[in-house]
Amino acid sequence: MITEASYVSSPARYSSQETMYNRCGNSGVLLPKVSLGFWHNFGSDAPFERSRAITHYAFDHGITHFDFANNYGVPAGSAETNFGRLMDEDFRPYRDELFISTKAGYLMWDGPYGEWGSRKYLMSSLDQSLRRMRLDYVDLFYSHRYDPLTPIEETLQALVDIVRAGKALYVGISNWPLEPLEKATQYLRERDVPLLIYQGRLNMLDREPIEEGILDFCNKEGIGFIAYSPLAQGLLTDRYLHGIPTDSRMAQEHFLKSSRLTPEMTDYLSKLAAHSLENGRTMAQEALAWVLGQQGVTSALVGASSVAQLANNLETLKHM
Numbered sequence: 001m002i003t004e005a006s007y008v009s010s011p012a013r014y015s016s017q018e019t020m021y022n023r024c025g026n027s028g029v030l031l032p033k034v035s036l037g038f039w040h041n042f043g044s045d046a047p048f049e050r051s052r053a054i055t056h057y058a059f060d061h062g063i064t065h066f067d068f069a070n071n072y073g074v075p076a077g078s079a080e081t082n083f084g085r086l087m088d089e090d091f092r093p094y095r096d097e098l099f100i101s102t103k104a105g106y107l108m109w110d111g112p113y114g115e116w117g118s119r120k121y122l123m124s125s126l127d128q129s130l131r132r133m134r135l136d137y138v139d140l141f142y143s144h145r146y147d148p149l150t151p152i153e154e155t156l157q158a159l160v161d162i163v164r165a166g167k168a169l170y171v172g173i174s175n176w177p178l179e180p181l182e183k184a185t186q187y188l189r190e191r192d193v194p195l196l197i198y199q200g201r202l203n204m205l206d207r208e209p210i211e212e213g214i215l216d217f218c219n220k221e222g223i224g225f226i227a228y229s230p231l232a233q234g235l236l237t238d239r240y241l242h243g244i245p246t247d248s249r250m251a252q253e254h255f256l257k258s259s260r261l262t263p264e265m266t267d268y269l270s271k272l273a274a275h276s277l278e279n280g281r282t283m284a285q286e287a288l289a290w291v292l293g294q295q296g297v298t299s300a301l302v303g304a305s306s307v308a309q310l311a312n313n314l315e316t317l318k319h320m
């Protein structure tokens with residue numbers, strides 16, 4: 001039986017190294033083609049031992065990249081706090097094998113300094129994240145959203161100074177429109193802190209990064225691209241083929257609303273299920289293969305509420 005102090009990662013975790021990793025843009029960093037996100041299912045509202053089992057499974061199978069934000073978990077911050085416990089109890093010996101990201105941009109605390117893109121907010125938020133996760137530094141720190149009211153130079157210089165202070169090794173941008181992204185790319189490059197990666201929502205149903213030219217821009221500029229919600233929060237899986245399971249994200253009616261499950265959507269999902277079957281894949285695998293097949297995508301950033309889901313998602317790499 002695995003006890004808290006006895007986690008030893010699988011010696012076989014890098015056995016499929018050749019097929020598991022993509023280079024992140026033109027950087028020196030390799031990221032797993034499937035990365036694990038801690039937005040849902042890792043906060044204090046989720047069973048801790050289940051979260052631990054999913055995290056172990058991920059790392060034991062070569063998933064070296066874990067993605068956080070200051071506000072992940074219910075309550076906000078608890079995904080990072082729980083991971084801090086996992087760091088101490090399980091992952092400390094493996095710190096240098098992990099690529100850990102966090103972000104700041106959305107509402108995290110009360111008052112005028114608890115969200116958006118000021119230097120004050122970004123610096124304070126990262127310090128809080130480091131304390132929660134019990135880390136000296138993160139590998140990657142993101143601006144989580146574009147702040148149109150803060151001078152772009154203030155936000156970007158804060159990112160530069162965070163790297164100079166040794167609190168993050170690389171910086172990333174998430175959810176920014178193309179025009180400020182172009183400015184950010186230039187600003188950061190001129191200060192020798194090149195933009196490592198862009199994080200945007202990309203899946204078969206949500207294609208804005210392609211339509212808005214963001215993926216193409218990243219590709220041309222040697223910036224990595226990590227696709228979040230590649231399964232459209234679970235919609236592009238067999239989860240909703242026969243209604244709404246009580247333990248599903250949609251049943252919570254918060255980030256994934258049941259209004260999304262229109263008769264047209266149900267019809268689309270049934271056809272996708274049949275098509276996936278013909279390809280010898282589950283729907284989730286079909287959806288992930290689509291994301292990973294887009295030119296310039298470095299990694300698909302999945303969520304999971306069970307080890308079985310994550311195992312199923314990782315199988316995608318065997319069928320590509």
Ligand SMILES: NC(=O)c1ccc[n+]([C@@H]2O[C@H](COP(=O)([O-])OP(=O)(O)OC[C@H]3O[C@@H](n4cnc5c(N)ncnc54)[C@H](OP(=O)(O)O)[C@@H]3O)[C@@H](O)[C@H]2O)c1
Pocket residue numbers: 036037038039040041067068144174175199200227228229230231232233234235237238239247248249250284301302303304305306308309310312313
């Ligand atoms: N930058 C941003 O603004 C932003 C925004 C959103 C997300 N993200 C990042 O992206 C990560 C992933 O987002 P996401 O959770 O929306 O991703 P997702 O992979 O599209 O959805 C994950 C959900 O799909 C279901 N699922 C996953 N694999 C399955 C399988 N094989 N079979 C059946 N169902 C399956 C589970 O739903 P159930 O829980 O219902 O079982 C799971 O919680 C987040 O954790 C976060 O790190 C970033």
